[in-house]
Amino acid sequence: MAPFEQILAQSSFSKEDLICLLNSSDKERLMLFEKAKEVKAAFVGKKVYFRGLIEYSNYCKKNCYYCGIRSGNSRFARYCMTDAEVLEAVDYAYRNDYASIVIQSGEQTNKAFVTKIESLLRRIHQQTDGRIHVTLSLGEQSEETYRRWFEAGAHRYLLRIEVSNPSLYSKLHPNNLSHDYHRRLDALKTLRKAGYQVGTGVMIGLPFQTISDLADDLLFFRDFDIDMAGMGPYIEHADTPLYQYKDQLLPLKTRFDLSLKMVAILRIMMKNINIAATTAMQTIDQQGREKALMVGANVIMPNLTPVKYRQDYLLYENKPCLDEEAEECKSCLEARIHMAGDTIGYGEWGDSKHHSERNT
Numbered sequence: 490m491a492p493f494e495q496i497l498a499q500s501s502f503s504k505e506d507l508i509c510l511l512n513s514s515d516k517e518r519l520m521l522f523e524k525a526k527e528v529k530a531a532f533v534g535k536k537v538y539f540r541g542l543i544e545y546s547n548y549c550k551k552n553c554y555y556c557g558i559r560s561g562n563s564r565f566a567r568y569c570m571t572d573a574e575v576l577e578a579v580d581y582a583y584r585n586d587y588a589s590i591v592i593q594s595g596e597q598t599n600k601a602f603v604t605k606i607e608s609l610l611r612r613i614h615q616q617t618d619g620r621i622h623v624t625l626s627l628g629e630q631s632e633e634t635y636r637r638w639f640e641a642g643a644h645r646y647l648l649r650i651e652v653s654n655p656s657l658y659s660k661l662h663p664n665n666l667s668h669d670y671h672r673r674l675d676a677l678k679t680l681r682k683a684g685y686q687v688g689t690g691v692m693i694g695l696p697f698q699t700i701s702d703l704a705d706d707l708l709f710f711r712d713f714d715i716d717m718a719g720m721g722p723y724i725e726h727a728d729t730p731l732y733q734y735k736d737q738l739l740p741l742k743t744r745f746d747l748s749l750k751m752v753a754i755l756r757i758m759m760k761n762i763n764i765a766a767t768t769a770m771q772t773i774d775q776q777g778r779e780k781a782l783m784v785g786a787n788v789i790m791p792n793l794t795p796v797k798y799r800q801d802y803l804l805y806e807n808k809p810c811l812d813e814e815a816e817e818c819k820s821c822l823e824a825r826i827h828m829a830g831d832t833i834g835y836g837e838w839g840d841s842k843h844h845s846e847r848n849t
């Protein structure tokens with residue numbers, strides 16, 4: 490066997506192996522993708538699960554250097570969806586058999602916010618007879634808050650580590666306690682302890698980030714034994730501090746290709762976790778999400794946010810689906826999933842198999 494094939498045939502990868510896989514091109518790159526496709530079919534099947542995405546609010550107390558809705562950016566309007574709007578989006582998901590939703594928002598930790606989320610969770614549970622599973626993506630919170638929300642019915646949580654290298658983390662965030670790498674890591678551990686299925690992820694192609702960093706990110710996912718992953722290319726936003734490095738970035742196509750490789754390698758490494766085909770992938774490539782599905786992703790997030798708010802939730806530029814109502818995103822994604830040769834797990838929660846196997 491050629492050395493590349495030998496690496497692919499292994500059951501676990503060293504950091505050197507990962508770097509070699511990330512650097513693959515031509516025939517070898519296609520072999521990597523083919524292997525990931527086989528692993529996906531064998532371990533999680535060719536079914537894709539919907540998570541209806543509710544971008545609840547763009548208020549954020551943080552000031553991450555890469556993000557368009559950072560607190561320091563005042564060039565757009567801040568909003569928070571009303572209870573009625575949230576419950577209407579939930580109702581859409583329920584009627585259309587999505588089975589799962591994600592509530593995402595900028596980071597807020599005040600008492601009113603925590604209580605509001607708790608009461609919304611209870612109302613969602615009531616309104617849907619507990620048939621809709623809720624994933625939260627609401628940033629770093631106290632252990633008590635994570636526990637309260639779990640009690641109120643949320644069982645999955647997404648909190649990206651963003652980059653697993655602490656010194657790179659500090660270059661991408663202001664230097665203060667609310668942007669501290671170790672606090673973020675602790676938050677991930679607390680989520681696990683509180684009983685959640687835990688998802689994390691990174692951005693790919695950031696300024697100062699190296700291939701070695703990306704290999705470390707993959708090792709981080711393995712060592713933390715994550716249940717779910719959401720990764721995507723970094724896309725610059727003009728109203729953020731990191732924009733000054735735009736000329737040093739890898740070309741968009743390269744960032745996209747590296748993101749595909751990260752998905753494929755992670756699928757081979759962690760065979761039964763859930764991996765999202767993220768919206769950022771489609772920002773660079775028209776067929777970005779289908780391509781991610783073809784190399785291992787098995788979760789997709791149709792947008793349910795009312796259209797009037799969409800242009801105010803721009804974490805990065807050129808985000809797709811700004812004018813498309815829930816119905817349009819639904820049929821668009823149905824077509825895309827079909828093109829990727831997969832089917833949609835309507836009515837199924839699609840919990841992380843990795844999580845259930847760890848707990849049995």
Ligand code: 5AD
Pocket residue numbers: 555556557649651691692721722723724725726769804805806
């Ligand atoms: N490009 C790509 N992804 C971004 N995010 C924030 N800003 C950007 C950007 N400029 C991602 C972060 C965050 C998630 C909600 O959006 O990884 O965790």
Ligand code: SF4
Pocket residue numbers: 549550551552553556557558559560594595596628804
């Ligand atoms: Fe806020 Fe998240 Fe954007 Fe950071 S990445 S500024 S925490 S919304």
Ligand code: FES
Pocket residue numbers: 791792809810813817818819821822
């Ligand atoms: Fe929204 Fe395609 S997913 S328009």
